Amino acid sequence: MVDSGNTYRDKVSQLISWGHWFSFFNIIAAMLLGTRYIAQSGWPETLIGQTYQLLTWVGHFGFIVFAVYILVIFPASFLIPSQRLMRLFAVLVATAGMTILLLDIYAFETLHLHLNPLVWELLLSGEKTDMNAHWQYLFVVVPAIFLLEIAMSEWVWRKLRKLSRKRVGVPIAAVFAVCFLGSHLIHIWADAFLYSPVTAQRSNFPISYPMTAKTFMEKYGLLDRQEYQRRRDELGNQESEVIRYPLEKISFAADASSYKQNLLIVMVDGLRADMLDPVVMPNLSQFGKDNMTFSHHYSSSNDAMAGIFGLFYGLPGSYAQSARTEGLSPLLIDTLDKKGYRFGLFSADSFENPIYYQSIFGKHLENTTKVNSNEAWVADHMAADNLDKWIKQGDSKKPWFAYLELKSVTEYEQGGDYDRPFQPSLDNELANVGDHTALVLKNSYNNAAYYVDGLLGELFDTLEQNGQLDNTVVMVTANHGTEFNETGSNSWGANTNYSQYQLQVPLVVHWPNQSPREVDAYSSHLDIVPTLMESMLAVDSPAELYTSGRNLFELADKPRRWVIAGDSRDIVVVQPDKTTVVDKFGNYRIYDSNYKLQPEGKPQLSVLMQVMHELKRFYHPDES
Template identity: 25%
Template sequence: MNPSNSSLPYFRGVPLLVWCVSFALLMLHGLPALNGAVQIGYFTAATIAQAALLALPAWLLVRGASATRPGWLRFSLLALLHLYAVGIVLAIDANYQIYALYGFYINGFVWNIISTPGGLEALGFSNSFYVSSALRVLLVAAVYTAAVRWLPLARIANTRPVRAAAAALPLVFLLQGGIYAYADHTGEQQILQSVQRIPWYSPVTAKGLLSKLGVERKRPELDGSLSRRKGKFAYPAVDAQSIVLDKPYNIVWLTSESWRADMLDPRIMPKTYAFARDNVHFLNHYSGGNGTRMGMFSQFYGLHGNYWFDALPAERPPLLLETLRKNSYSLMAYTSARFSYPEFDRTVFRNFSPEQLHSDHEGDPWQRDIRNVSKLTTFINSAKQPFFSFMFFESTHANYSFPAENALETDYLEDFNYLDTDIKSQISRIKARYINASHHLDSQFARVLRALKESGRLDNTIVVITGDHGEEFMENGRWGHNSTFVEQQVKVPLVLHIPGQKARTVERMTSHVDLPITLLSAMSRLQGIDKRQVSLGHDLLDENYRHDYLVVSDWHGSGLIAEDLKLVLSAKASDERGRFFTRNDQPLAEADAAALSRRLIGDYLRETPRFYSRRGKSGGQPSLAAP
C-alpha cells in the first residue's frame, strides 16, 4: 500500500485491531484456568490494561506516520507498524505454546536460548515444526492484511464508544494496578495467581505506601525469595598446581541429555545395567538442577547451580579439570550438541584448546552420537596416558532420536511436532520415543565400555556415567524439564567405576556436587588441603558421607531436598506448583513443614556462600590463562 496521506486512514485503526486481538487471545488462554468472580473480574481488568500496553507501540507508530510527510520515514514507520502488528500476535501465541510445554513464558532464559549459538538446535525441532511455524506466520499475515484492507477499522476507532473506552484506560490501569499492589501486600493469592496467565505482566507494588497507611502486611512464614549470595566469586579456593595426583587414573566421563533415573532398567538398557551391577550404582542420585546448564555445572564444579551466574562472566574453569591439565593429562571432549550452548566453552571447558573440543551437530542426534563414540573410542585406544575424555550424548533429548532397530516400544509417535502435537493425549507415545532413545543410548555406552575393556585400560580408568538432568512425562503435570523440581526432572542415574572399588548399590541421597571431590580423593591424598575448599560436595566413597539436604537449581533460584521435605525456593518453580512437598512430590501444608524448612534454610544460608568473599563484586578475579 502506498503510504500517502489518503492511505493513512487504513492504518489509523491498526492499534485498535492489535488491542482487540491481544485481548481476545489473552482472555481465551487465561479464562479456562480461573475460578470464581473475583479472579475472573480482576483478570479481565488486567487483560484490558495488558492489551493496551501491547497496542501502545502500534499507536505510537501511527502517530509518528501521521505527523510525517510522505517519504522514506513514513514508509519505514508503516512497515514497522505491519511487522509489529503481525509479530505481537505471533509472540502472544508463542508465549502460550511455550507455557503449555514448559510452564513459563518468553523470558531471559528463552532469550538466552535464541541468542546463543546452538541454543535453538538444542530444542530438537522436527522438520514439520518449521513447516507449521511458517504456515502460522503466513496465516496471521494474511488475516491481518485482509482485516486492514477490508474492515472499517479507522471509522470504528473514531466512534464515540471506542474513544470513551480509550479515555477510560488510565483509570483501568490505576484500578488493576492498585488492586494488585494491595493483594501483594496482604497476600491475596486469588489475585496474585490470576495474572500468571498473562504473558509479560508487570506487577505494581506499594509495600512502603500501604504500610504507612496502616495496612497490615501479611508475610509468609518462610520467605522463599532467597537471592544469590553477594560478593566476589572466590573459586577456586585451592591452587590446582598444589594437588599432586598419587593415582593418576584415566577418566572417561559420559553424560547423557535428559536421562532420568528409571531408564537405567534391565529391559531398556541391559548392557549399561549389567555394568552398573558390577560397579558402584547410586539409586537416589540427584542432578544439581532441572536443566543442562545447572546439571553440567554442578557435576564438574561441585558448586550449587546458582554459582553459574558468577562463573560465566569470570570464565573460571572447574578445579578438577584444571588439576588434570596441570598434571599433564591428555584432554578431549565430544558433544553431539554444541559447546557454545549452554556456554560450556566459557566455563567447564574454558581451558580446552579448539583441537580438544569436538562438536557434531549435523544430522539426527542418534547419528551424531554414533559418530562421536567412534571418535571417542579411537582416542581411548591411542591416547597418551593419563587421559581425560568426556562425551555428551544427545539421543535422549526431545524430540528423542533413535534408529529403527532400537524401537523397543513399537507404539511411538512418529512425528513429534511441538506445535501440532497434543502433548497430554499423546504423552504415552511420546514417552515411547524416549524409551527407544534410551535403548539406543545403551548400545552407545556399551561401545565405549567395550573399547575400554578390549584396550586393557578399564583397570586403570575411572568411568562416570550419568545424566545432566531428568525428564518428566506429565507425571506431575508437565512435559520435559526446566520447569519444576519434581523427581522425574532432577533425579538421574549415576554409575561409578573406580579401580579397587567393590560392586555395590548405594541407596542414600547423593548429588552431582559430590563428583569432583570424589574423583580427586580417589586420585590424590589431598595432603594439606581442606576438602571444604574443593567443593560443596562430599566424597561419595567416604564411609562417613552425609548430606542433610541436597540443592537443585534452575534459572530463577533453588530448591532443597531432604529425606522428609522438598522445599522450593525458586520463584518460577514455586509459582508453578507451590513450595512445600514430600520428597516424592506430594504437597505439604506450610504449617506442617515450617520447622524443618527453617532449619534447612538456615543450613543453606550458612553453607552456600562458601565460595563468595565479602570484598568487592563477583567476577572480579582474572580468568585463568588458556593453554
C-alpha cells in the same frame, strides 16, 4: 513556641514543616545504616558502577523515608490535632521503620536476603537456631532508637523557626530527586546494554526495583531487541556477585605424582534414574551391577546448564551465573590440566551450551573434533566413534581425561534409524501421534535410551579390549531427568518442576579396585568433584574449601539428610519425605515425596539455615 490560640491551619502548617525536617534527619540516619549494605556487597571497580552506587544510596533511602512521610505522617498531620500526640505518633512510626531496617540489615548480612516470607519464618520460628538467638538481641536497641527519635523530634521542634529561615529545603529536595532519577536513568542504560557493574547491584538495597525501559527504547529505535537477546544469551545473567573459588589455595599429598588414573565422564542429556533398567538399558545396567551404582543420585538442577555446572564445579547451581560471567574454570579441570592430562572432549552438538566454552572447558575446545549432523542419533554415533578412535590411538603412557555428551535421549521425539523395541511409539503409524499420549512419548524415550545403551556397550568393550578399565575411573550420569506428567501437574520434559523425575538421575561408577555395590544413600552431582579430587588426584586440602559436596565413598558411613538443587531462581532442598522450594522472593512451597503440594507444610528451618549458608559461602566482596 506554639501559641494555644493558633488556628488549625497554623498548627497543621507547623506540623508539616516539622515533619519535613524530621524526615530529613531520618533519611540521614537511614543512609548511615545503609552503608552496611555497601560494606556487605562490596565497592564496584568501575567509575560508572561507583557513581551508580552512590546515587542509589542517596536517592533510594531518601525516597523510602520520604514515601513513609507522605503516606503516613503527612495525612496524620491533618487528623491528629495535638502537636505532642502527633509527634509521638511520628516517633513511633520512625522507630518501627528503623527497627525493620536493622532487621533487614541483619538478614542481608546473615542470609544475603532481604526481609521476605522465608526470612520472617526463620526469624519467628520456635526452632533453636543461631539466627533466632542473635536476632532477638536486636530488640534490645529498640528503646535506644525510640529515645533517639524522641530527642530528634524535640530538637527539630525547638529549632523549627531557625531551620525554616535557612531556606535550604528546596536544594536538599533537589539533591535527593536528582540522585533518585539519575540512578534509575543509569540503570535503564545498563540494563539495555548489559553493563554488569551496575545491574549486579539490583538487589543491594531493600525494596529496590530499578527502572528498565527496553520496550520504550526498542520502540524509538534505541535498542535492537534481537542483538540484545543474542548478547544476553552469550553473556548469561549479569546480576551476579563476585565468587571466590576456591576459598584458599589447594594442596596435594606428597605422593600425588604417583596417581595416574585416567578419567572418563559420560553425560547422557535428559536421562532419568529409572532408565537404569535391564530391559531398557541392559549394558549400562550390567555395568552398574559389576561396579558401583548410586540409586538415590540427584542432579544439581532440573536445568541443563546448572546441572552441568554442579557436575564440574561441585557447587550449587546458584553460583553458575557468577562463574560464567567471570569465565571461572572448574578446579577439577585446572587440576587435570596442571597434572598433564590429555583432553578428549566429544559432544553430539559440539558443546553448544555456553557454560562449556565460557567457563568449563575454554581453550580445550579449540582442538575438539566437530560433529556435523542435525540428527541427534547420528551425532551421538559420530561422537562415540570419535571417542573410541581417540582412546585406541592415544599415548598409553600419558593419563587422559575424556568427556562424552550424548543427546539422543533428550531429542527422543526426532527418532532415528535404530531399533524400537518399545511400542507404540512416535514412529509407529498405528500410534495416536496427534494426542502425544504419555505412553507413546515414554516408549519413544525408552527407544532412544535403548539406542544410547548400545553406544555405551560398545564404549565399555573398547575400554576393556584396550586394557584401560583397570586404570580408568568411569562415571556415567545425566545433567537432569525427564518427566512425562507423572506428577499430574501437566509437567513434561525438564525445567518445569523439582520432582524426582526431573532431578533424580543415574550414577554408575567404575573405580579400579573397588568392589561392586549399590549405594542407597542420597548423593548429588556436587559430590563428584570432591570424590575425584581426593580419591583420584590426591588433594589433601579440606573439601569445604572448593565444594559444597562430599566424597561419595564416605556417604555409606555418614549419609546426608538433604540434597541441594535449584538454580539462580529457586532454592531446592530434597529430603527423603519432602521437597522444599524457595523462590528468589522468599516464597516457599512444600511438596511430599510424590511431589504433591502440602498447603500447610512448613520448612525445616534448621536445614534451610544450613542450605542458605552454603549458598552464600563462596560469595565474597571484591577485596582488590
